[in-house]
Amino acid sequence: MQDNDFDKLFSHKFGQLPGEPYGEEHWSELSRRMDDHQRRRRPWLLLVLLPLLGLLAGGNVFWWHQWREATRHTQTSNSQTTKIKTDTVIHRTVVYRYDTIYQHSTLLVQQQVAEVPIAIPATTTAEVPVSGSSATANRVPGGQQPPFDSAQRHTPAGMNAQENALPTVAEAIPEHTVENSTLPDTTAQPIPSRPTAPLTADTLLKDLIQNQPLPTKKTRPPVLYFARPRLGIGATLGLPQSSEGFIWGASLCTDIEVARNLRLGAEIGYQQGSLKSEEMDALKKLEIEIPEPGSNFYLKHWEAGSVPAFTYALHLRYEIPLRGKWTPWIGLGVQAATNLPFDVEYEFENETTNLEFHASVQTESDTHWQGALFRLGAGRRLNTRLLWSAEGYLIQNFDEKPGLLDNQFGLKTCLFYTF
Amino acid sequence: MLNKEQLAETIRGCRRSDRYAQNRLYSAFYAWGSIVCQRYTGNAEEARECLQDGFFKVFTKIDKYTGDLPFEAWLKRVLINTCIDRYRARLHETHTVALEEAHNETIVAEILIDADTEHLLFLVRQLPPAYQATFNLFAVEGYEYQEIADMLGVSIGSVKSNLSKARVRLKEMIARRQKEEAYARQ
Numbered sequence: 286m287q288d289n290d291f292d293k294l295f296s297h298k299f300g301q302l303p304g305e306p307y308g309e310e311h312w313s314e315l316s317r318r319m320d321d322h323q324r325r326r327r328p329w330l331l332l333v334l335l336p337l338l339g340l341l342a343g344g345n346v347f348w349w350h351q352w353r354e355a356t357r358h359t360q361t362s363n364s365q366t367t368k369i370k371t372d373t374v375i376h377r378t379v380v381y382r383y384d385t386i387y388q389h390s391t392l393l394v395q396q397q398v399a400e401v402p403i404a405i406p407a408t409t410t411a412e413v414p415v416s417g418s419s420a421t422a423n424r425v426p427g428g429q430q431p432p433f434d435s436a437q438r439h440t441p442a443g444m445n446a447q448e449n450a451l452p453t454v455a456e457a458i459p460e461h462t463v464e465n466s467t468l469p470d471t472t473a474q475p476i477p478s479r480p481t482a483p484l485t486a487d488t489l490l491k492d493l494i495q496n497q498p499l500p501t502k503k504t505r506p507p508v509l510y511f512a513r514p515r516l517g518i519g520a521t522l523g524l525p526q527s528s529e530g531f532i533w534g535a536s537l538c539t540d541i542e543v544a545r546n547l548r549l550g551a552e553i554g555y556q557q558g559s560l561k562s563e564e565m566d567a568l569k570k571l572e573i574e575i576p577e578p579g580s581n582f583y584l585k586h587w588e589a590g591s592v593p594a595f596t597y598a599l600h601l602r603y604e605i606p607l608r609g610k611w612t613p614w615i616g617l618g619v620q621a622a623t624n625l626p627f628d629v630e631y632e633f634e635n636e637t638t639n640l641e642f643h644a645s646v647q648t649e650s651d652t653h654w655q656g657a658l659f660r661l662g663a664g665r666r667l668n669t670r671l672l673w674s675a676e677g678y679l680i681q682n683f684d685e686k687p688g689l690l691d692n693q694f695g696l697k698t699c700l701f702y703t704f
Numbered sequence: 705m706l707n708k709e710q711l712a713e714t715i716r717g718c719r720r721s722d723r724y725a726q727n728r729l730y731s732a733f734y735a736w737g738s739i740v741c742q743r744y745t746g747n748a749e750e751a752r753e754c755l756q757d758g759f760f761k762v763f764t765k766i767d768k769y770t771g772d773l774p775f776e777a778w779l780k781r782v783l784i785n786t787c788i789d790r791y792r793a794r795l796h797e798t799h800t801v802a803l804e805e806a807h808n809e810t811i812v813a814e815i816l817i818d819a820d821t822e823h824l825l826f827l828v829r830q831l832p833p834a835y836q837a838t839f840n841l842f843a844v845e846g847y848e849y850q851e852i853a854d855m856l857g858v859s860i861g862s863v864k865s866n867l868s869k870a871r872v873r874l875k876e877m878i879a880r881r882q883k884e885e886a887y888a889r890q
Contacts, residue, residue, distance in 0.1 A: 291875070304735025305734070319763060
């Protein structure tokens with residue numbers, strides 16, 4: 286017997302081998318194994334998403350740090366600027382006013398001491414720059430002081446003897462020279478009376494500074510700005526509109542003040558739903574295969590025990606300013622969601638035989654806009670940093686085929702930390 | 705079995721990890737796949753385990769099916785590889801076959817023609833894994849020496865040697881069985 290014939294005989298015989306019949310228990314075993322396999326794959330999804338969440342939180346903290354540094358820097362700059370301005374003002378005023386005051390002081394001394402000449406050093410020949418005055422450089426030739434005439438002699442009201450006992454000009458400011466008495470403008474001006482305070486250069490300077498209206502620049506806050514960022518954690522309990530069941534979730538929320546009483550916020554969350562319905566409409570968006578067991582079978586219900594999804598929301602919140610700890614607000618935004626794969630269990634029943642047919646279909650992951658987000662809530666300030674917020678929300682998808690979790694309403698609470 | 709359109713649709717569903725499509729594919733090819741696995745395993749329980757492992761690979765690696773060859777061929781290849789992997793560690797074991805006596809080839813052929821399929825399967829399962837795999841791949845599946853060598857990770861010489869020894873062992877077992885039956889009839 287040739288080997289080929291031997292082989293062919295075996296091949297022919299093996300072709301007649303009866304196969305093992307399909308058993309539901311074998312499929313159940315394999316199905317469970319597939320479920321385990323997919324569950325083991327999901328941590329990879331978390332490994333991808335967790336760094337994203339970390340980046341979001343880290344970015345927020347980094348931004349807050351930068352913002353705080355910038356605020357501190359601005360405050361420091363402002364204080365420095367003030368000092369510089371003060372110095373500048375003082376410096377400028379000293380040079381200008383000092384001499385003017387000094388001139389008036391000289392006149393007073395001259396009147397009180399009458400015929401007593403003021404000892405003026407012959408060497409005092411410094412120039413007195415007087416801004417806005419014609420007397421810019423008046424010298425006393427040979428150190429002699431020309432006699433004062435009667436027109437130049439006047440005593441200001443309230444000037445007492447103590448004031449008259451002012452040191453001589455040369456003692457007070459030796460570097461400066463007494464101005465010429467013929468100066469027309471400054472000598473004719475009345476000296477501001479200050480009866481109680483000693484008439485010194487410093488007090489007069491203060492007086493002048495106080496009396497002189499300092500230029501104040503009115504500033505208007507910008508319409509849009511970024512201030513007081515907040516970071517918080519939240520919890521959600523929702524009800525789907527297209528099916529029975531409930532949705533719960535947790536979220537990481539953040540917002541920032543962008544205008545007066547207006548906040549721009551973002552939120553990333555994880556939702557888990559347990560849904561059940563007798564209608565197929567809610568499953569239209571999923572585009573999953575719907576089993577067709579036969580014309581005699583009708584759908585009793587479908588059920589999805591675990592519908593996981595990640596949600597991403599962007600919203601504006603207007604806080605109604607009220608006195609007290611409670612601050613009501615209204616919000617408007619949009620929300621998107623990434624539905625993770627989940628199993629939909631169908632249960633059909635034969636009308637005539639009452640035989641039940643079960644089938645399980647797994648959906649695919651997809652990301653889509655969930656719709657508009659309407660929010661109404663109130664916040665209560667717990668302390669300077671913490672704020673607790675509670676709200677009712679409504680997500681409405683205006684598409685003809687809304688997703689399973691798209692149209693929902695519920696309650697949400699969030700605890701914020703204000704930076 | 706599924707027709708061509710149904711099969712294509714089912715495969716598309718399996719690519720989406722659609723559990724309903726997977727169930728349809730599994731139920732359609734379960735019996736056929738069990739025949740393949742029976743030839744490469746030692747008993748029915750091992751065959752079932754290999755079949756489950758094979759379908760698990762099919763569902764998790766179905767993206768690698770490009771459609772270049774018929775799905776049945778790809779599925780068979782996956783199932784055979786799964787069975788071979790199970791015994792891969794033992795594929796390189798060497799076995800000595802004592803050629804006890806010359807067989808009457810005519811008698812062997814007659815026995816073979818009349819033999820029960822289950823009995824032949826039993827005989828093949830008595831072979832060492834390397835012989836069993838080589839004989840199945842060459843005699844039943846029709847693979848070339850080189851393909852078998854690649855699949856088993858052995859040389860072509862080893863394939864030829866194992867194939868020859870497998871035939872000798874089978875003929876020997878058939879002859880022994882014939883003797884035992886003759887003795888029992890007496």
